[in-house]
Amino acid sequence: MGGSGNPPLVGRREALQEIGRVLDAAEDGYGFLAMVGEPGAGKTRLLNELADGAMARKLPFVAGRAAEFEQEMPFGAVVDALDDRLEEHTLSLPPAALRLLGTVFPALADLTGEPPAASPESQVARYQLHRTVRHLLEELAEPSGLVLILDDLHWADDATIELLDHLVRHPPRARVLVAVAYRPAQASPRLAALVDAAGPQGVRVTVEPFTQSEVREFLGPDVSRSRCQALFKASGGNPFYLEALAKMADGAPAAGTALDRHWEKGVAPLTEMPPAVRAALQVELSALPPQALQMARGAAVAADVFEPALAAVAAEMEQNAALTALDVLTGHDVVRPTTGGRFRFRHPLVRHVAYASTAAGWRIAAHSRVSSRLAELGAPAAVRAHHVVRSARFGDTEAIRTLVEAARVVALQAPGTAAYWLRAALDLMPDNADGTYPDRAELLVELTHMQAVSGHAEEGRETARTLLGLLPLDDTVRRARTVHMCAVMERQLGRIHEARALVLDELRRITDRQTPEAVLLRIRLVADRIQKIDTRGAQAVLDSLPESAPGWGPGLTAAVTSMRTMVSYGRGEVEEAIGYARTADQLFSAASDNDFADCLDCFAWLVFAESFLGMYDEALRHAERLVSISRTTGQTFILGYMLTGRSRVLAQLGRLEEATAVADEATAVGRDLRSQEVLAYGLIQQCLTASWRGDHERAVRAGDEAVANDTGSGEWWTHMAHVARALAMINEGRLEEGATALIATCGDGTLGLDFSTLVICAEALACVRAAQENPADAANWADIAEAIANPALTGDVGVARLARAHAMRAADPAGSAVVAAEAAGLLAKVGRRPEQGRAELAAGLAHAAAGDRSQARERLRAAAEIFESCGMRGLHAQTLREQRKIGVRVPATGPPAKGSRGGRKNLPFGLSPREHEIALLVAEGLGNQQIAERLYLSVRTVETHLSRVFAKIGVSSRVGVATAMNRSMEI
The missing domain is CATH 1.10.8 (Helicase, Ruva Protein; domain 3)
Known part of the structure; x- marks a missing residue:
């Protein structure tokens, strides 16, 4: 791609101007360009211009494309673009990262001298691979930048689109421009949404027909x-x-x-x-000579980028004759040379017509010849599967085994492809297959799993039902596992009632309700009731279960106890819940990872219950183990819940950077699964952590998306989505709008939410009403917080005391300071550092209002230290401003939260909150690129805001901005 071989370009002036702007922006940071147009519209030609423009700017580029007849090949376009570059480049990534990349890129497959699947690092969720590829691009972009060009992505596999989705939502921190081209009518919704997901860094160029x-x-x-x-x-x-x-x-x-x-x-x-x-x-x-036409047909079968020898095998031609025919094809510009002695058709449509011109029987035989030749060369099953699936005969045991082997090789990184190959293997098997074939039921189990984790729950649900029709009624173990999996997928599809009915129907077939398989289904019913905060229904099921029974494994015993923990908490029996949690901890620790194979999803509720009960160390320890087991067993259909629980605990402890990373992964898992519920779980945590960190735009955006995924089921997570968004609006400074939304969600304090969240909501509303100088309503919300907080839960009591401190500040600032200090002590005792910091800030403000500057300085200093250590930029900046007001000399630092308690009216020079953030960072000495990274903006957006800052302040330089901002903060 690129080079001087392109003929003069006709028209396309606007597209070329946009390409120039995108390349200029790539000099400063990440960018994403989507070239969208119908087949033959000239997308590839414009990508060539992009490549030429990159070369003119001394900006390295790599290019690859997806292929029509290899659509199932995992990461095909990305491998096509990067693999040759990786052969030439010495990477400094850690060995574990290289082993993981070796599962995708052939150039890296042999670096460790062992098969990639043998390394434990290969047994990870797709998110880990996506993040590692991001780091790879960052390294390849040093020192000159990198343009990654991917053409024909309407033919890309799911794994490629998932990777690109990750890259636009978590851009490489380097000068990387990703440029893609696709046909709009053939693009998946997720591919079409990439440019919008890229935000300000995304640019769409529509390639129109000629006039x-x-x-x-x-x-x-x-x-x-x-x-x-x-x-x-x-x-x-x-x-x-x-x-x-x-x-x-x-x-x-x-x-x-x-x-x-x-x-x-x-x-x-x-x-x-x-x-x-x-x-x-x-x-x-x-019009081509007969042998040249034969070679063209063989090449169309062989591969998108083909080697002459393999094309000759497909065409049944002797090597010398094939090379002579290849000369004719290149002379007629039917095919063009690429790299490494390989060739490709001048346009995918030419290959399409060449492939379609072959007779059906000849085409099958050609694929078979290529498959046999690849087998002779020792090519992996995943390379041969593309040809096997197009040539295998019904009942061909060798073909079936090849497809199954290929599916298992790619299952972790590209489950959609694995599902395709497993489905093909099953279609080749006779219904009455004997022992020479793989077990049909086991393959259906694998297929169900692959469809579930690849986001094709609808197909997985149908496969699971097919499997249930195949399994005899007395095969209760496999039937229970299948029903459990099917119920999970029904839930992911939003069919909650269907999931419950499926479980109940299977339970009616089981006569002994205490067997492990029956209990597995019964605790599935408990989990559904927990989601609805239906503690009475959940308790009714648990009352019929013993603590243990013959045949129960350690994992199932621990799972039942874990469910009792959550239900007891939901009933308000806190002491009982703590007792169950301690027992569950002992059982969980004593069991092996294999003991949890069938009931792993139950333990997500243990993590949430422990977070509600203030047992943060236990919750974090359990969450980390559960995440690890989910990854190593490939159970990514439940991974999102585990990650969300872990992020929640990390955020409560003030480890916000870690919490953000985990929430991002939970969200990515939800997107991969295409599950509104799992996605919303991740988005809720994204919203809450971003809001704590002062990134209010990101918080509100995540909250809006979480609410948009509310299916109307009335379950806990749907209420939490509204709570998270409302809290983000309050922290952004939209006090009345956020308070109204929060009251609408949890105002009656009885439905749909846990006690801990209700206390947090009441405290937030007390804080808002105090800021709005409505002490009576603030006191009302403080009363509610204290009524809900259980005396046995120190953290909740601390939050309720903070609500009381807000309510008292106007009338009794000295008393408010005492109560806020008490709250800080309680929250410090349980390790809830963000809320401890807020309590210290409230105490400092109250002491200042009471005229006690000495105590105010001490409390504000403590608050600033907590906020800085937790990465809470907005509250840290607000605390520094309060310190300056009482005469403490502190340096200017990061941006305040947009919604800091002072509100918009206090911002100097008429600056908007975002302009104020940027101006403060300029005063801190940061450059535009650093500001962009800090605020998750594009450099172009920073420049736009900064031009407005210059105009509003009336200066013409960054020095002038810094001087003006420093003066504005002096008292």
């Missing part, structure tokens, strides 16, 4: 006006179609009558190749 005047320019002065008009009408202005029709008219006059008939009929929609264009390409290929 009639551009067609005349393209065809040149030797073509008559009438012929130009006819070609314009027949091609619809599509450049590739235009070129093909022009060649047909010029090179095959005998076909003119047929062509005219196509023109008279008009053109088919450009999402399908017009008949006239297909005819033109067929004429072009049929």
Whole structure:
């Protein structure tokens, strides 16, 4: 791609200008460009211009493309782009990262001298791979930057789109420009949404057809006006179609009558190749010498980027004859050389027509020849599977085993591809298969799992039901596991009632309700009741279960006790819940990872219960182990819940950077699963952690998306989505709007939420009303907080005392300071550092209002230290401002929260909150790139805001901004 071989470009002035702007922006940081247009519209030609522009700027680029007939190949376009570069580049990434990358990139597969699957690092969720690829791009971008060009992504596999989704939501911290091209009608919704997900860094260029005047320019002065008009009408202005029709008219006059008939009929929609264009390409290929045409057909079968030797095998040609034919193909510009002695067709549509021109039987035999040759060369099953799936005969045991092996190799990193190959293997098996074939039921179990974790829950649900129809009624163990998996997928699809009905129906078939398989299904019912905060229904099921029974394994015993913990807490029996939690901890610690294979999802509720009970060390220890087990066993369909629980605990302890990273992974898992529920769980934590850190725009954006995923089920997570967004709005400074939303969600304090969250909501509302100088309503919310907080839960009591301190500040600032200090002590005792910091800040403000500057300084100093250590930028900046007000000399530092308690009216020079943030960072000495990274903005956005700052302050330099901001903070 790129280079001086491109003919002069016709039109495209706006597209070229946009490409130039994107390349200029890539000099400063990350960017994402989507080139969108119909087949043949000129997307690849514009990507070539992008490559040329990158070279002119001495900006390295790599390019790859997805292929129509290899759509199931994992990460195909990314491997095509990067693999050759990796062969030449010495990487400094850790060995574990290299082993993980070796599971995807052939160039790195042999670095450790062992098969990639043998390393424990390969047994991870896809998110880990995505993050490692991001680090790889950051390294490849040093020191000159990198442009990653990926063409024809409408044919990309799910794994590639998931990776790109991660890159736009978690951009590389380097000068990396990712440019993609795809056809809009064939693009998946997730691919089409990438440019919007990229935010300010995303640019979409729509490649339109030529105008009639551009067609005349393209065809040149030797073509008559009438012929130009006819070609314009027949091609619809599509450049590739235009070129093909022009060649047909010029090179095959005998076909003119047929062509005219196509023109008279008009053109088919450009999402399908017009008949006239297909005819033109067929004429072009049929004009080739017979051996050259045979080689073209063999090449179309062999691969998108093909080696001559393999194409010759497909074409059944002797090597010398094949090379001679290849010379003819290159001479006629049917194929073009690439790198490493390989070739590819000049355009995917040419390959499409060459492939389609083969007879069906010949095509099957050609794929079979290629598959056999690859097997002789020792190629892995995953490389051969593409040809096997297109050539295998029904009942072919070797083909079935190859497809199963290939599926198992790629299962962890590309479960969608694994599902495709497993489905193909099953389709090749006779219904009454004997022992020479793999076990059909086991393959259906694997297929169900792959469909579940790849986000194809609808297909997985149908597979699971097929499996249930196959399994005999007395195979209760496998039936229970299948029903459990099917119920999980029904839930992910939002079919909560169907999930419950499925479980109940299977339970009716089991006569002994205390067997492990029956208990597995019964605790599934308990989990559903917990989601609804239906403690009465959950307790009714648990009352019918013993503590243990013969045949129960350690994992199942621990799971039942874990559920008792959550239900006891939900009933307000805190002491009982703590007792169950301690027992569950002992059982959990004594069991092996394998003991949790069937009931792992139950333990998410143990983590949440422990977080509500203030047992943070235990919760974190359990969450970390559960995440590890989920990854190593491939149970990513429940990983999102575990990650969310872990993020919640980390945030409560003030480890906000870690909490943010874990919440990001939980959200990525939800997107991969295409589950509204799992996605919302992650988004809730993204919203809460971002809000604590002072990144209010990101917090509100995540909160909005979480609420948008509310399915109306009325379950705990749907209420939490509204709570998280409301708290983010309050912290942003939209006090009344946020308070109204929060009251609408939890005002009656009885439905849909846990006690701990209700106490937090009441404290937030007391704080808002105090800031709005409404002490009576603030006192009312403090009363509610104290009524809800259980005396046995020190953390909740501390939050309730903080609510009381807010309510007292106006009338009794000295008393408020005492109560806030008490709250800080209680919160410090349990390790809830963010809220401890807020209590210290409240005590400092109250002491200052009471005129006790000495105590105010001490409390504010303590608050500043906590906020700084936790990474709570907004509250840290607010605390520093309060310190300056009482005469403490502190340096200027990071941006305040947009919604700091002073509100928008206190910002100097009429600056907006975002402009104020940027101005403070300028005063701190940060450059535009550093500001962009700190605030998760593009450099271009920072520059735009900064120009407005200059105008509002009335200065023309960064020094002037710094001087003005420092003066504005002096008392």
